[in-house]
Amino acid sequence: xxxxxxxxxxxxxxxxxxxxxxxxxxxxxxxxxxxxxxxxxxxxxxxxxxxxxxxxxxxxxxxxxxxxxxxxxxxxxxxxxxxxxxxxxxxxxxxxxxxxxxxxxxxxxxxxxxxxxxxxxxxxxxxxxxxxxxxxxxxxxxxxxxxxxxxxxxxxxxxxxxxxxxxxxxxxxxxxxxxxxxxxxxxxxxxxxxxxxxxxxxxxxxxxxxxxxxxxxxxxxxxxxxxxxxxxxxxxxxxxxxxxxxxxxxxxxxxxxxxxxxxxxxxxxxxxxxxxxxxxxxxxxxxxxxxxxxxxx
Amino acid sequence: xxxxxxxxxxxxxxxxxxxxxxxxxxxxxxxxxxxxxxxxxxxxxxxxxxxxxxxxxxxxxxxxxxxxxxxxxxxxxxxxxxxxxxxxxxxxxxxxxxxxxxxxxxxxxxxxxxxxxxxxxxxxxxxxxxxxxxxxxxxxxxxxxxxxxxxxxxxxxxxxxxxxxxxxxxxxxxxxxxxxxxxxxxxxxxxxxxxxxxxxxxxxxxxxxxxxxxxxxxxxxxxxxxxxxxxxxxxxxxxxxxxxxx
Numbered sequence: 015x016x017x018x019x020x021x022x023x024x025x026x027x028x029x030x031x032x033x034x035x036x037x038x039x040x041x042x043x044x045x046x047x048x049x050x051x052x053x054x055x056x057x058x059x060x061x062x063x064x065x066x067x068x069x070x071x072x073x074x075x076x077x078x079x080x081x082x083x084x085x086x087x088x089x090x091x092x093x094x095x096x097x098x099x100x101x102x103x104x105x106x107x108x109x110x111x112x113x114x115x116x117x118x119x120x121x122x123x124x125x126x127x128x129x130x131x132x133x134x135x136x137x138x139x140x141x142x143x144x145x146x147x148x149x150x151x152x153x154x155x156x157x158x159x160x161x162x163x164x165x166x167x168x169x170x171x172x173x174x175x176x177x178x179x180x181x182x183x184x185x186x187x188x189x190x191x192x193x194x195x196x197x198x199x200x201x202x203x204x205x206x207x208x209x210x211x212x213x214x215x216x217x218x219x220x221x222x223x224x225x226x227x228x229x230x231x232x233x234x235x236x237x238x239x240x241x242x243x244x245x246x247x248x249x250x251x252x253x254x255x256x257x258x259x260x261x262x263x264x265x266x267x268x269x270x271x272x273x274x275x276x277x278x279x280x281x282x283x284x285x286x287x288x289x290x291x292x293x294x295x296x297x298x299x300x301x302x303x304x305x306x307x308x309x310x311x
Numbered sequence: 312x313x314x315x316x317x318x319x320x321x322x323x324x325x326x327x328x329x330x331x332x333x334x335x336x337x338x339x340x341x342x343x344x345x346x347x348x349x350x351x352x353x354x355x356x357x358x359x360x361x362x363x364x365x366x367x368x369x370x371x372x373x374x375x376x377x378x379x380x381x382x383x384x385x386x387x388x389x390x391x392x393x394x395x396x397x398x399x400x401x402x403x404x405x406x407x408x409x410x411x412x413x414x415x416x417x418x419x420x421x422x423x424x425x426x427x428x429x430x431x432x433x434x435x436x437x438x439x440x441x442x443x444x445x446x447x448x449x450x451x452x453x454x455x456x457x458x459x460x461x462x463x464x465x466x467x468x469x470x471x472x473x474x475x476x477x478x479x480x481x482x483x484x485x486x487x488x489x490x491x492x493x494x495x496x497x498x499x500x501x502x503x504x505x506x507x508x509x510x511x512x513x514x515x516x517x518x519x520x521x522x523x524x525x526x527x528x529x530x531x532x533x534x535x536x537x538x539x540x541x542x543x544x545x546x547x548x549x550x551x552x553x554x555x556x557x
Contacts, residue, residue, distance in 0.1 A: 031552050063552075069401055073549045091405065099401045105394030110335045111328070122324040123402030123409075127317065168398060 020080075021047040021176050021207040022068065027077035029060075029067060037063050039231040041077070045209070045224070050202055052218035053211040054236060055228035061211035062102055064233070065178045068209070069097055082175055095125065098174030100165050102181050102211075113149040113156070113164045114140075117171070124172030139167050142197060159190045166194060170201070177201070179210045183217055188292050195221055246305055247279045248291070254299040261290060261300070275303065321404055321412050329416060347374065348424050352431050359436055371425050371432075372450050372510050375418055379454025381475055382417035383410035384461035388469060400554075407459065407541065414458055418451070446509065449530045453506040456530075456537030463544025467553055478505060505533050 022045035030036040037060040045051050053061045066072040067079060070086045070093055079086040084093045107116050117136050126132040140149050143163050153161065162184060169177055177198075183191050198208055198221060212218055218225055225236040252261075252274040261278070264287050269275040280287050294300045333340050355370045387410060390396040400406060457478060464471045481504050508522070508529040548554040 066552075069397075071397065071400060071549065071554055072552050073546070075550075091403070094401055095403055097401060099397060101394075101397045103394055106398050108328070108332065108393065108395060111331055115328070115331055119324055119328050120398055120402070122320055123399065123404060125403040127320045172403070 019047050019083075020044045021049075021082055022209070023078075023080040023083075025078045025080075027067070027079060028075045029063065029072070030075060036231055038074075041232055043226075043233050045207075047082075047207050048202060048205055049223040050198065050208045050210065050221055052222035052225040052236075053209065053228065053233070054213070054215060054218055054225060059228040060231075061228060062180055064228075065099075065180050065209065065211055068176075068178060069099055070094065095172070096175040098124075098169040098172065098177045100169040100177070100179045100182055102184070106165055106168075107153045107161060109153045112152050113145065113160075116153060116164065117149070117168060120168045121171045126172060135171070139170055142200075143167050144193065158184070159186045162186050163190060163194070166197070175205075175207060177206055177208045179208065179212075181212055182210060183212060183214055188288060191217065192289070247277055248305045249275065249277045249303040251275050251301045251303055252299070253301055254297075256299065261294060264290075317404075318408070318412065321409065322416070325409070325412050326416055329413075329420075344424050348427050348431075351424075351428050355428070355432055356435070370510070371428055372446065374425055374428070375421050376450055376454045376506050376510070377479065378417040378421040379414050379451065380458045380461065380478065382414045383455075383458040384465040384471055384475070386410065386413045387462055387465050391465075391469065406545070407462075410459070410462055411455055414455060415451075418454070449509045449526055450506065452534050453509050453530050456533040457505045459537045459541040460544075463541045463548075466548035467544055467551075481505075481507075503529070503532075505529070 022043070024041055024043045027038050027041040028036075029038045053064060055061050063072060067074060068081060068086065070090045073087060081093050082096055084096070086093050107113075108119070111119075114136075117140075118132070121132050121136060126135060140146060143166065145160075145163060145167065148156065148160055149164070153164070156164070162182070163186075166179075166182065169179070179198075182194055186194065195217070198210075202208060210218065210222065226233040227236040249269065255274075261276075264278045264280060265276050267277050269277055278287070278291075291300075295302060351370070351374050354373070358370060387396070387406075390399050399409060402409070461471050461475060464474065506529070508526040545554075
């Protein structure tokens with residue numbers, strides 16, 4: 015479903031905290047609909063502040079923010095209805111309730127008033143995020159990754175037009191990161207717009223249509239040099255030749271054929287390889303000897 | 312969906328959540344209820360013995376007010392501390408709607424310990440009961456207004472429990488100290504100290520025009536102040552970024 019127009023229009027936005035702490039100065043920017051937009055910047059640069067400004071939790075000192083044509087200051091309630099948020103910390107849950115009870119409660123707050131419709135949507139999302147095995151357990155027993163997935167599901171409740179994800183991969187293992195990535199792409203195909211703030215350049219490079227970097231109190235389009243794919247070389251020993259065959263096509267050089275030691279050169283965003291390698295390590299088919307940046311060789 | 316239906320759904324969701332949360336701490340719930348009953352019953356007997364009010368049973372309004380006033384700010388602080396506030400904030404309801412709903416739930420659930428208090432008082436004190444719907448309405452308006460002022464303060468300063476105690480103590484002065492000691496300033500006290508006039512009106516079997524006027528004036532004054540102060544503190548908290556920090 016192709017959607018045109020801007021999901022975000024910011025005009026002359028200024029925001030500062032306390033004395034002389036200016037985060038944004040005369041920021042004007044337009045972000046198109048139905049895209050995945052990445053925000054990158056060092057700690058304290060203002061990524062989370064920008065997300066909170068979009069959600070109306072923080073008000074600008076001056077300037078105007080429009081979300082899907084709605085003014086965040088003047089049409090605040092309408093804006094809240096079209097936004098889904100996944101906040102930075104993974105404390106955003108009632109930890110002594112089950113995941114399902116959390117979802118049910120937040121679903122009502124997000125406007126899913128009809129019980130039958132609500133349950134149907136919740137069940138669909140639980141199945142899409144593969145959460146059946148743990149969603150009925152109390153949140154206090156969850157791993158960081160489980161909590162992250164639960165918060166992601168909560169952000170999707172109420173069919174938002176814009177999804178704001180603040181560090182969505184925090185605490186997620188490789189497999190769950192792929193799952194979240196696939197779900198994001200799936201919802202973007204349905205017309206959702208996504209803004210992701212993350213430290214993970216590789217994740218942003220892989221998934222985002224447009225990437226912004228916070229620089230000099232402005233958001234500027236990130237240049238390719240901000241997203242150079244780091245190449246690494248991994249030295250490993252094959253313990254079981256069954257898996258060695260599938261890894262062979264990635265092989266860069268044979269170090270010691272007798273001992274079964276090889277090296278592979280790969281890009282950090284080569285997810286097919288990473289998945290295969292992770293599986294091989296997990297199943298004790300290979301043993302990683304060392305991983306070094308390509309430049310060091 | 313009509314506004315009433317929307318609020319009913321919220322009410323049910325909040326009650327369900329509260330029950331599920333309380334299930335985790337059964338001993339704490341029992342302990343709180345028992346200590347609440349003992350404290351309020353002791354206050355009522357104390358007032359009956361030493362004060363000169365003529366309908367001591369109506370002091371049961373007091374625990375209802377405590378529930379109305381304390382719940383919104385304490386539940387807001389809990390959400391901020393647990394970290395769920397951002398999700399609650401980003402809902403289809405306003406923060407005020409959610410907190411007032413929680414406050415009303417607390418008001419209703421307080422009827423349980425209140426009934427026990429009433430039975431205890433009935434056994435030991437022979438008084439006439441007078442608790443009109445009008446008094447309850449004034450109680451609701453008064454309690455919610457003071458509660459929302461504390462919510463605004465919680466958004467900025469986080470911990471305001473001591474202020475809540477101050478409100479309780481000020482109001483207690485009115486009916487614990489016999490009127491002969493503070494009679495000269497009583498009118499000013501009643502008109503300005505939150506909800507004291509409402510309780511005193513409920514405690515009187517002979518409501519005069521003056522007591523009624525003071526009770527209404529007191530309620531309207533605090534309702535107006537509550538609305539204005541909450542709005543301005545809420546906007547200040549969003550502007551200064553304090554609402555977004557936790």
